[in-house]
Amino acid sequence: MSWNLDSDRPIFVQIIEHIELDIVSGKLPPGSRTASVRELAAEAAVNPNTMQRALSELERMGLMKTDRTIGRYITDDKELIDDLKNKIASAKTEAYLEDMSRLGIDKKEVISIIEKKSGD
Amino acid sequence: MSSLLSVRNLTKKYNYFPALSNISFDLESGRIVGLLGPNGSGKTTLIKTICGLLQPEEGGVLVMGNPVGVESKKVISYLPDSTYLGTGMTVREIINYFKDFYADFDEARAYDMLAKLGINASTRLKTMSKGTKEKVQLILVMSRRARLYILDEPIAGVDPAARDYILNTIISNYDRESSILISTHLISDVENILDDVIFLKEGHIVRFSSVDEIRGVEGKSIDGLFREVFRC
16 A cells, blocks of 8 residues: 655655654654665655655654664664654644634634543 | 766657657666656657657667667667557467567566466457556566666556556666656656656657656646646
8 A cells, every 4th residue: 555645745755754653653663674665665656766865864864774784774762753753743733723723713712622622 | 977868959850840859868777757748749759769760850869878779779678659569469479579589578577467467378469458458568568677668658548456556566676777768648646656757848848857846846746737837
């Protein structure tokens, strides 16, 4: 099954986001080995060059590492992963708040909506 | 470094009608490039000229430094836009034919792909549906270990599920040394696997850029940009 990719944003950016989520959610556990570029490209149904570019970027960010003998693996730096989680959470919250303010709902109402929802 | 494919000032006329006007571009190794344009924009003419099936009036083509000829044909695997195989032949006969013809033909790869698509090698081509015939031809072309694959409308006649399999075959079978030039109208189906696109309009290249650049800078899908550039 291919990954869900939007057609109007650069693919490598979306691949990065997808893998970031998998790292944060623990689907790709810290220190685990990743599949090869070719396998990942086939899974995502994208060009291997694009996958390579995304993985290089993830390496640059420190979320992945390459070892000559083991290959490519996910970082075991828990702090880095936590930072990433906070970053994603805050970006998603910002986007949500923006949507709400477009609907004319202020922060207080938003909070009461959330409380009502999480009480369900 | 010399490029895999180098097209220089190519002009091709049908009588006095210029199908290609002074086209120049280079293709490096390891790229998947979409050749996109509306009907009659010169896509097939360009492909046939690169493959040596048409003679240009001006300019020329170099494939790994060699002019079009025996050497260039050895490294180009070409899927034409119409069938050329004897329809009375079985798939197995055609595979033997290809094996005989092309030193780089990988028989095991061909049978593997046939099996995955559920095509029986003892079937004669003429008894197959249009889509199945297209699949067989694509399998034959992709089973060569070529340097440049040129696919003229490879997925037009096949169903969406097989289309996914074929695109998957394309990305998992080509290696870093090879490049693929795909001409198609089904842009949204292929745009995720393309590195670059060439937009052809009335025999001119109106655009040659990377897919990420188009998406990143203009915030548009290739399909969206195509519809904009070629609005009727």
